[in-house]
Structures are given as C-alpha cells and as structure tokens.
Amino acid sequence: MSAPQSLFDKIWARHAVVTRPDGAVLLLVGRHLLHDGSGAAFRFLAERKLPLHDRRHTFGTPDHYVSTAGNDLASISEAFRRDLVAGMAENARKHGFTHFGLGDPRQGIIHVIGPEQGITLPGITMVCGDSHTSSHGALGALAFGIGASEVAHVLATQTLWQSRKPQSMRISVEGKLGAGVTPKDAILAIIARIGTAGGTGKVIEYAGPVFRDMSIEGRLSVCNMSIEAGARAGMVAPDETTFAYLKGRPYAPQGAMWDRAVAFWRTLPSDPGAAFDAEVTLDGSAIEPMATWGTSPEHATAVTGAVPDPAAAPTAERREALAAALHYMGLSPGMRIDEIPINRVFIGSCTNSRIEDLRAAAAVLKGRKAKVQAWAVPGSGLVKRQAEREGLDQVFKDAGFEWREPGCSMCAGVNGDLVDPGVHCASTSNRNFVGRQGPGARTHLMSPTMAAAAAVTGHITDVRRLMAGEA
C-alpha cells in the first residue's frame, strides 16, 4: 500500500517529468494560458529562434489592456496598449494557438474564460503569466502564476522548472455560511485570519462542508485570492458540482472520453489520512460579510466591526504599518466600518465578474438607485450575453450603473479605468494595495452584494440589512 496522497500530491506526481537529486523538478504543463501582457515571452522565442512547442495546449485572450468602453481595437485609447492587444492577435496567427480575440464573444478575462470554455480541467497543471491563475484550482487543477521568463520557457518547452515541491496547507471551513454571506467573505475572512504571508509558497486545498456546498463560481472567487494569502495555488477537490459544471463545455472531453475522464477525476480527491504541512480550520457560521479598510487584503474585517486602533498593535513596526495604512486610506481608528464613505463602485475582475456575481449584485440593486458612480464589468463576452438574456443589464442600468465590455478594467487601473486620488472605491477585485486602482485611490475590497449595497447607500453597508428590506 502506498502512502495516502493529497489531491496536490497526485497531480504533482503525474506531471513530474524529471526529479533531480537536489529536489528540483521539471513539471509538464497541461494547459498554458496567455494574456495581452505575454508579449515579452514571444520576443524571447524570436530571439532564440525557437518555435511554440505545443500550440494545442496554449490558449489566450486579451484582457489587461482592452477597453471596457468598446470591444474593439479602436476603443483602446493609447497606441502602446493597442499594440499589445494587436501584437497578441499577431502572435496567435503566427504561432497557431487558440485565441479569443476582441470581437469574439468568448473574449474576456483569462481566468473567467478558462473555466467557462472547459479549458480548465481537474487533475492537470495549468500556468499563466498572471498571479491569479490560482483561480483555476477551483476545478481541481494545480494552477499557478509564473513570471515572464517562465512563460517563455513554457512556450519553448511546455514544461517548467520548480526548484522543489511546494509545501501544502489544508484550510477547512466547517459548518455553513450564514444568509447574505458569500464566498468572497469566506476568503477575506481566511486572509484576515492567516495573513498575507499565511500561506507563503504553499499549495492550499480548501476543504470542508462550506466548499463542498459552494458553486464553481464561488470556488473560483476563493481560489483566485489564494495568492493574497501568499500561496502559490489554491484548489478544491473535483466533485459532482465540478463535473456538472464542465459537462458540455467546448474544450472539455466529450462522449466516451468524458466518461473516462470523469472516472479518473473521481480518483483525484485527497486520500483519507493524506498529510499536509499546515492545517487551519475556521467556523463558517461565524463568518460575516467582510470589507477591507486598509492597504493589504489582510486588513479585512466584518462589516459589523471597526477600523482598528494602531496603538493596540503588539509591535512598534505593526503600529507604524497600520498608522500608514489608515493615513493613506484617510480613516481614523475606531471608526465603524459601515460608516466608511464610498464614492465609487466597481463590480468586476477575475475574482467576481461571473454570472452568479452579477445575479447576486443585481438582486440587491433591483428597485434601488446608486448614489455614486458605479460600473459593472462582466468577466467575458459570454457572461455579458447571459446577463443580458436574463435582463440583469437593465437592472444595473436602472440602478444607475454603467454596463461595460469585458476586461480587467478598474482592477488593474491600467487602461484608463482609474479611481481618482482620495476616492473611496468599493471594489469586488482582489487587491487594495497603495496605488493599485490609481495613484492615491482608496480601495475597499468586498463581495458583489456588499459592493451593490455600498453603491445604493454611499457608504459601506451590511448587505443583510438591505436584504431584510431596510433602507
């Protein structure tokens, strides 16, 4: 009998081409995802006169640099960004990888369309030159972000060197999430608990009843933010929810091959007794709707809480860091979270721009009006169309939201979709770093429903109060 293995162990073993005596491993890449920031890697190929090694397993779409005002090249205001997006299409033609370009209804944020197209599959390794590649672990893949040099290496060889096998961590959330509490709240609560370095270098498996009961969209939001806990990757074992989600998707196996794949996928979940290097357990019923007040994703607290007092921090260093965060955010210690004003709202990004996110936000917005400038940016053309079929676009527009074209948009603040200095933005994205959404921008991370609640009240608001019919 071999030792019990975790989901991560099983995928790792299946993809380790070479394991050197010093522990370095050459890993086969199951599927490689590209976006419009991958140009540097193609230049490397050209310099070394190397072909794209495996175009069949390479997929790309422009997302970072596209305009969300119009789904075409002409709408991109600056020439250099147009060049990046056009350059990607050119590389796709030249090298023959699958490309969902501008104007293709399947175009969108790479981490939204991977699962949507069935490109993301259980039991494989996936990489992309973007840290939020961890999202794809929601379907039971081992997926992580890599740097530009590594992208070049994968293009040239379809493999990747890892200097050693990463450590593993299991985060179990027991019980049930309360009414009005979403997957985004769960991951923010996890990060608040373990900190942004809590998972450093590790591969997290999210386990326990809360994740078992969660939809794939929800698992994607959770795995997406693994990187904000410092982790390399996050994953959820594939189950019936996963198979139901994948069945019939364009790049998922079909027919007899589907049955074979599912039979194999059923063997993937961690064996009883599998070892993890670290274990954390949270009580799901204790999680409340969350929002961040500071400049790190770990600066998150329940909406019923207050901005912390730096004076209460245990070390001088922590005190200074907290004071700097509050200074940047323009907040004072002890202020109630639900008194923080909001002047701008962004519902979108690879964390929360899927159909379920839009449905949930629209349910809060129905019959209400946003008090501040607010945007809804669907994660892909297909999400957008689906939302429009369901009439959600009208709900957003009636509430005073702008209904935009798919792309990263205000999450990256790189395509002119910026937040002005000093402006408090309720954002469903994943990073509230200093300057992330624009110089001086003050980002408050929260779920789509919480962002909708902030939009209609003009301050951070416990969405459960709105759901109960108040305000």
Next chain:
Amino acid sequence: MEPFSTVDAKAMPLDMTNVDTDQLVPARYLWRPRQDGYAEILFHDLRSEPGFPLDAPAHKGAAIMVADRNFGCGSSREHAAWALVDSGFRVVIAPSFGDIFYSNSFKNGLLPIVLPEARCAELRAALARNPGAHLVVDLPAQTVTGPVGVNDGFSVDSFAVDPLRKELLIAGQDETGLTLSLADTIKGFVAGYAEAMPWV
C-alpha cells in the same frame, strides 16, 4: 545574464514590510518595453518621499538591499525584478519574499537571500547608522558578511539557496538550454501522459 559569484557592494536598508510589486513598479508602467529600462520606475511613487533611502547620496551605487518581511509580494510581474536589476541591485536580503518575485529574481540574475528576521533588522539598523557601508555576498560559499569596514553589527551569516538556481546563476545561464537538452526524456514522458489522460 551576467555570471554571479561574489558581490562586495554598498547595501541599502529599506524599513518597510510587505513591499509589493505595485510599489516596486506601479501597474501603470507595465506596458513599458523591456529594452527602455526600468531604473527610473523603481519605487516610482515612493522614492521622492522624504527619508526614502533609494536616492540618498550615500546609497548611490548600492547593489544590495536589506529589506523586511514579505518583500515583493503581490503580482507575478517580472518588472519588479527588472526595475531592481536595472537600478544596479544584484542582491535583496529579507526575512521572507513574495513567492513569484523570489523565483523571478533568479531568472534575471538577482539573488534573493532569506536571513532571519532579527538579523535583517540588525543589519538594517547597522546600515542606517553607517550609510554606504558594504556587505559581501558570496554565492559559492552561501554567506553574507558584514557590514565591513565599520565596527557595527558585523557577522557572517549562511543562507540557503536551491542547488539548481545556484548553478544557473553562477553560470549566468537560463533554464531553457538545460530543458532543451532533455528533449528526449520529455517526449517519452509526454507519450505516457497522453496515454493515461488522452482527453487533455
């Protein structure tokens, strides 16, 4: 890539935890072509703040940075490593690093070194008291020595580094050459993989 052996250079202390890749290179500069250089982009939004050490005359020519916890956290952007390398840095010492930044560094000839938190704090304090003091980083021997030339906080600390990364850094070589030499092994492996999981 320039081969790496021993760096004897000025070391700059940076007293900030969780320095993220957006602080190292704000996202709005990511489009900048690599060949245009990233030196002036490093810490773009912070470097003009009073007391920020990067442009202090004493640190001119610094090739080593001593930083704090979780340096380089945030995104996968390799630009963060480029900006450091283009600014002349060859070593960053910190108690911990953002994961992808750590691995990107090696690929750009920048050596990230993990030393215990207390020792990093000691080094930063000694360097702050003695601006422009040197540290000596010996990659083959895996040691950090110093500060040298001042009688303040001196010690010799060993650090760990993965053998493969060390090998490539010292040779000034990238991984692609190594991998291409394994083409036959990879081919054989892929054949078995495709048989076991033909749907991929």
